[in-house]
Amino acid sequence: MPGRPDGVARQVRVEPVMGTTVSIDVRPPFVGAAAIEAAVAWFHAVDEKFSMYRPDSELSRIADGSLALEDASRDVRTIVSLSDSLRDRTEGYFDAGRHRDDGRLDPTGVAKGWAVDEAVTILRMAGARNLQVGAGGDLVMAGEPEPGRRWRIGIRHPERADRVAAVLEITSLAVATSATYERGAHIRDPWTGRPPTGLQSLTVVGPTLAMADAFATAAFAMGERGIPWVGRQPGFGALGITSDDRVVWTPLVDELRIPDPTVGTGTRGRPTAGSALTSLSGDER
Amino acid sequence: MSLDAALPVTPLLHTESAVRRSLGKNRRPKGSRRRALVASGLSRLSSLPPTIRDGLRPLRPTADSAAAPRVGRSCDRRRRAAGRERRPHRADVGSSWRTGPAVDAGWPVDRSGPARRAPGRLPGADPAGADGPQPVAGRGVRHGSAGLGPPLAGVRDGLADRRPRRADRRRLRDGRRPGRDRGGGHAADHVSVRAVGDRRLRAVPAGRRDVTARRASTADLRDLVLPPPVRAALELPSGGRSSQISRFVEPILRSEALQAQSANIDGVSGATYTSTAYAQSLQSALDSAGI
Numbered sequence: 001m002p003g004r005p006d007g008v009a010r011q012v013r014v015e016p017v018m019g020t021t022v023s024i025d026v027r028p029p030f031v032g033a034a035a036i037e038a039a040v041a042w043f044h045a046v047d048e049k050f051s052m053y054r055p056d057s058e059l060s061r062i063a064d065g066s067l068a069l070e071d072a073s074r075d076v077r078t079i080v081s082l083s084d085s086l087r088d089r090t091e092g093y094f095d096a097g098r099h100r101d102d103g104r105l106d107p108t109g110v111a112k113g114w115a116v117d118e119a120v121t122i123l124r125m126a127g128a129r130n131l132q133v134g135a136g137g138d139l140v141m142a143g144e145p146e147p148g149r150r151w152r153i154g155i156r157h158p159e160r161a162d163r164v165a166a167v168l169e170i171t172s173l174a175v176a177t178s179a180t181y182e183r184g185a186h187i188r189d190p191w192t193g194r195p196p197t198g199l200q201s202l203t204v205v206g207p208t209l210a211m212a213d214a215f216a217t218a219a220f221a222m223g224e225r226g227i228p229w230v231g232r233q234p235g236f237g238a239l240g241i242t243s244d245d246r247v248v249w250t251p252l253v254d255e256l257r258i259p260d261p262t263v264g265t266g267t268r269g270r271p272t273a274g275s276a277l278t279s280l281s282g283d284e285r
Numbered sequence: 286m287s288l289d290a291a292l293p294v295t296p297l298l299h300t301e302s303a304v305r306r307s308l309g310k311n312r313r314p315k316g317s318r319r320r321a322l323v324a325s326g327l328s329r330l331s332s333l334p335p336t337i338r339d340g341l342r343p344l345r346p347t348a349d350s351a352a353a354p355r356v357g358r359s360c361d362r363r364r365r366a367a368g369r370e371r372r373p374h375r376a377d378v379g380s381s382w383r384t385g386p387a388v389d390a391g392w393p394v395d396r397s398g399p400a401r402r403a404p405g406r407l408p409g410a411d412p413a414g415a416d417g418p419q420p421v422a423g424r425g426v427r428h429g430s431a432g433l434g435p436p437l438a439g440v441r442d443g444l445a446d447r448r449p450r451r452a453d454r455r456r457l458r459d460g461r462r463p464g465r466d467r468g469g470g471h472a473a474d475h476v477s478v479r480a481v482g483d484r485r486l487r488a489v490p491a492g493r494r495d496v497t498a499r500r501a502s503t504a505d506l507r508d509l510v511l512p513p514p515v516r517a518a519l520e521l522p523s524g525g526r527s528s529q530i531s532r533f534v535e536p537i538l539r540s541e542a543l544q545a546q547s548a549n550i551d552g553v554s555g556a557t558y559t560s561t562a563y564a565q566s567l568q569s570a571l572d573s574a575g576i
Binding site for chain 1: 533534535549550551552553554555556557558559560563565566567568569572
């Protein structure tokens with residue numbers, strides 16, 4: 001399937017790490033290869049500390065009691081305390097200690113978002129201004145993909161992996177989505193212990209991916225009222241797809257959302273005449 | 286990047302707990318504490334930051350306080366006299382609002398979402414009343430059938446400055462909506478306690494009642510208990526965010542037309558995929574186009 005139009009210069013690196021795949025996409029000005037490697041090495045370092053699947057990771061050792069939290073590395077303590085504060089911010093709906101079936105401490109959701117935030121910082125310090133870093137469906141954007149155009153980010157359709165249900169135009173923001181279509185009902189409502197109902201997918205935009213990811217998890221567990229809840233968090237917005245196939249979004253997202261994504265490219269308010277009809281009739285379905 | 290910088294500064298936690306505490310029962314200072322506060326110009330204990338407030342309250346009997354028997358609440362003085370330790374108060378043992386999911390009392394709370402609201406439930410914060418069907422049966426009608434006529438209008442208008450009833454203060458404190466007292470009560474009471482968040486009685490079955498009396502709402506409580514700077518930080522845009530959100534709805538999820546190709550996108554956000562699933566994802570197609 002064709003992606004972006006040819007001729008757009010990009011510096012792309014794809015790396016399987018942290019149980020998912022990380023994509024780094026730098027647009028001009030480019031950075032040295034060493035900077036990209038430093039970002040990739042950073043992701044592997046985070047994986048070593050936070051992976052629940054490595055018995056020797058710090059988090060696994062904290063979970064099985066062989067490492068005291070006070071003796072853990074600064075990064076691990078930072079993430080654990082961030083998880084604690086996020087539990088308070090989310091009415092208890094984001095609870096690193098209660099989302100898992102075995103009740104083990106699992107702040108990996110926050111850790112992944114935080115790792116992406118930090119990787120963006122690494123690349124920006126190396127001189128990148130326009131970039132996108134994604135990890136498993138969660139993205140952080142900075143700058144713009146081409147001069148004068150904003151990043152166009154699709155929200156995946158909950159039933160069709162090759163379709164998008166909405167498109168947002170973003171300059172520098174993080175986007176995180178919680179849903180059940182990839183890994184099943186892995187999110188539990190920590191207050192009831194049952195999988196949440198009401199939403200098929202919930203996308204949160206905000207200043208940092210660590211927070212956006214945690215808010216998406218928490219608000220998804222709240223059900224449909226999670227959408228206005230995110231709307232009340234300063235600087236964050238949400239777009240949810242309900243179980244009865246409505247798309248609901250908050251005022252912040254309304255400023256980013258493209259009403260008809262098939263029209264124009266990055267020129268909201270200046271649609272290309274006729275292109276909408278062409279695209280619609282050109283679809284096979 | 287420091288994580289402190291990553292956390293947006295928000296006044297909500299402190300103010301939520303302040304509202305909840307101030308809405309609690311028996312939270313008004315009494316006796317010597319009240320006199321001391323009035324003398325010091327700080328007559329509104331609840332508007333003080335917790336640190337100062339806790340400093341004013343004798344937390345447990347000390348030798349000094351025992352020597353000064355008129356200090357503290359009467360119940361504390363009785364305990365001191367009996368040599369008993371003071372039971373830790375809700376406000377002393379930590380933040381009680383952490384223990385439950387409902388901490389947003391005092392803000393327009395939309396727990397149901399605009400279109401999933403069952404007909405029998407309270408209409409909620411929807412001053413415009415334009416979105417979704419209005420409730421036609423259940424509690425709302427029961428209220429309406431009270432049929433406030435002219436003789437009650439004076440009573441009703443007099444309610445504007447009343448605090449909510451004790452039962453509703455309790456409900457507010459617990460983060461629930463004020464509601465109807467099951468045990469009856471006189472009709473005028475109902476006027477004062479309809480759904481929190483909108484200031485006028487709009488969400489009432491059409492034709493049953495034309496009351497637009499100003500009700501005591503959580504906004505009034507907020508004005509009473511919070512100092513102006515904090516109050517200003519809490520002000521929501523008119524109507525509240527929750528009611529605005531209902532405007533941003535697309536009734537049907539479009540499954541055609543939005544093929545990623547025609548949407549011309551740079552990235553895709555979706556549920557977390559594994560490295561195996563990545564190979565089939567839109568993101569991998571977008572990435573490979575640039576390699």
